[in-house]
Amino acid sequence: MKRIQNRFNNLAAMAKQIESSRRIKTEQRTGGESWIRGQQPRTYTSTSYNMDWKGYRQWSASVELLLNQVFGENSPHVINFNKTNLNHEYQDFEVRYPVFLAAKDDYENGYIFDVRSLVSAKVFSDELEQAEELIKKKHTTAAAVIAGTVLETTIRELAQQHGVDLGSVNKMNSDLAKEGVYNDAMKDQVQAWYKIRNNAAHGKPDEFTDSQVEVMIQGIRNFVADQMK
Template sequence: MALTETFNRRFAELDDHFTAMPYHQYLHGDGRFVPNGFWRKWATSADNLIRAVCGENSSHYRSFTAQFAKTSETEKSVKELYAIFAAAKDDFDGGYVFDVDLRVSGEVFGDFVALARQALSDGRKDVAAVLASAALEDALKRFAVANRLDVEGKDMQNVVNALKGASLVAGAQKSLLDAMPKLRNAAFHAEWGKLGEADVGSIIGFVEQFLLSKFSAP
């Protein structure tokens, strides 16, 4: 199941949990309250979900955590916290939140790139070439799929052509991308004589910039 589907299901579950939350009348005074054990459990799960979906630097998450810190058991206070959750859910359902599949994939690919850069600095050029090329090819395919391009079973050159045809890469990035399939093929076919350290460095540099521009939340 894609992350988007998992998060969508969890948003719906927490929305239902909030609707079912029990309210009690104060014995002395007006108004109602929600027992701490109920609203804090819900809020903790909501906090975790919004952070995973929107990122720690998002306005949704910052607003939720700030409100969470000052929320009390009163009905008014708990519903103010829910309002922020509902806003995050509406934006996610409407497709206005950055694609979480891309963001999480970008974090994973970033680890591969870091390993590739370390390998290159350690003099293991060939290892670095394979790691960086694998990250690049998978990143290109995931980005294409996220933009509804049919690249199933296609090689890297065809994926590149599909991205260019859809105008999803442009400028200097487009020019640099043209050279990547050849370098990738050399790495995957163990044609080490065709790959110098500068070539491997260019693959790593390209993947880093591609992840920053296409896989990072705005």
């Protein structure tokens, strides 16, 4: 979380510098068909733009990457940031800068993560119901794999929310505990659940029991409800 906030702040400072470098220059010029049939030269206004172009391109690429990582490539912020197709980068900046500020504000106030968490929690609940149905029909291995997938996805979501580097489930789990997202007891429980998932996925049904998977499903349900809120 701290690293993401620092990145937003750095890009906001960069945007201020780009904004202060912008200049519009207008001048009166003459030209065109100025000597046809004795007409006077036509006068027109020429407008030119100046800005820290290199800085803008760097800022734009960095913001796009950050928004994708934080909100997801299909989020409104990413879509709005990328849909500018104006004739000049000067105008692009005028459109993209407010989108960046809105995204920064939503991140700092937790709005986007609240929405994503609600959606994720609903999806995970449906998948855990499937796992419960499978365990009732004695399809224990399949139930363990589905529940384990929910667990893995939840850990990945939490890592993204709290600025933890993505990696293996065990590594993210340890890092989340270090960040204080949950305590060491929960870290050990997550590791135990994921061990059952791995045994199920690798065809080792003798390494776990039906009752262990039942407890695992309920435990993961409680974990999702507690963390994705």
